[in-house]
Amino acid sequence: xxxxxxxxxxxxxxxxxxxxxxxxxxxxxxxxxxxxxxxxxxxxxxxxxxxxxxxxxxxxxxxxxxxxxxxxxxxxxxxxxxxxxxxxxxxxxxxxxxxxxxxxxxxxxxxxxxxxxxxxxxxxxxxxxxxxxxxxxxxxxxxxxxxxxxxxxxxxxxxxxxxxxxxxxxxxxxxxx
Numbered sequence: 001x002x003x004x005x006x007x008x009x010x011x012x013x014x015x016x017x018x019x020x021x022x023x024x025x026x027x028x029x030x031x032x033x034x035x036x037x038x039x040x041x042x043x044x045x046x047x048x049x050x051x052x053x054x055x056x057x058x059x060x061x062x063x064x065x066x067x068x069x070x071x072x073x074x075x076x077x078x079x080x081x082x083x084x085x086x087x088x089x090x091x092x093x094x095x096x097x098x099x100x101x102x103x104x105x106x107x108x109x110x111x112x113x114x115x116x117x118x119x120x121x122x123x124x125x126x127x128x129x130x131x132x133x134x135x136x137x138x139x140x141x142x143x144x145x146x147x148x149x150x151x152x153x154x155x156x157x158x159x160x161x162x163x164x165x166x167x168x169x170x171x172x173x174x175x176x177x
Contacts, residue, residue, distance in 0.1 A: 005173070006154065006164075006171035006172065006173060006174065007171060007172045007174050008169060008171055009151070009153060009170045009172050010129075010146055010148075010156075010169060010170040011169050012168045012169045014146075015050075015128070015156060015168075016050070018128075018145045018146065019047070019051050019054055020054050022051060023054035024054075025143060026055060026057075026126070026143065027056050027057055030057060032058065032059055033059065034059040034060075034061070034093060035057060035059065035060055035061070035093075035095070036060075036061045036088055036090055036093050036094065036095045036120075037051070037052055037060065037061070037062050037096050037098055038062075038063050038090075038095060038097050038115070039062065039063075039064045039065075039098045040064070040097065040099050040100070040111065041064050041065065041084065042066070042157070042165065043100035043101065043157045043159065044098045044099055044100040044128070044157055045064075045157055046156050046157040046165075047098060047128045047156065047157055048062070048098045051098065061088055063087055063088040064084065065084055065086055065111065066082075066083040066084035067081065067083065067107050067110060067111055068080070068081055069081070069104075069106060069107050080106055080107050080110040080111075082110075086118075089118075090115060090118050090120045091118055091119045092119065092120070093121055094120065094121050094122045095115060095121075095122065095123050096124045096125070096126050096142075097111060097112065097115065097123070097125045098126050098127075099125065099126070099127040099128070100127070100129065100156075100157045100158055101127065101128065101130075101131055101153065101158060102127045102130050102131065102135075102139060102141055103131050104134050104135060104136045104137070105137040105138065105139040106136060106137060108125065108139045108141075112125065112139060112140070124140075124142040125139070125140055125141045125142050126141075126143035126144075126145075127141050127143070127144055127145065128145040128146065128156070128157075129145060129147075129148050129170070130145075130147050130148070131147075131148045131149070131153070132147075133149055151173070152172065152173045152175075153170050153171065153172055153173070154170070154173055155167030155170045155171045156168060156169060158170065
């Protein structure tokens with residue numbers, strides 16, 4: 001696979017700065033109340049890891065779910081599938097879903113509704129990137145790192161056909177016209 005051209009969108013320095021801001025907001029909102037962070041695999045693994053490193057609250061639990069809707073394409077299939085479910089109980093707990101990117105909103109809507117059925121005390125969403133260009137459904141995003149208008153993004157957990165997740169910065173894939 002030939003490497004596509006990439007244009008830097010968010011630097012590693014800017015990501016770290018924003019993560020510290022988000023961690024402070026979350027700490028202020030929950031003080032030392034227990035919080036369960038639920039990372040969406042595979043995309044949010046880097047963001048969630050870096051985010052919880054900066055949370056001062058000692059009452060933190062971390063779990064993961066895996067949902068998919070993209071497969072090996074750059075477009076959502078529209079069909080959301082739960083591949084890995086929660087392992088921790090969330091009933092009566094403060095829960096924050098941690099997403100790498102909110103794009104169409106379909107995956108997040110599916111996950112949000114699924115977790116809401118489990119009766120958490122509170123349910124919030126934290127996304128590194130909020131991208132409204134292709135939003136198809138309204139979804140709540142309580143903590144937003146960056147607003148990005150358009151473009152197909154890779155790096156810092158975001159992938160294209162399972163590649164480029166390892167990059168420490170976020171890039172737009174520049175397609176030849």
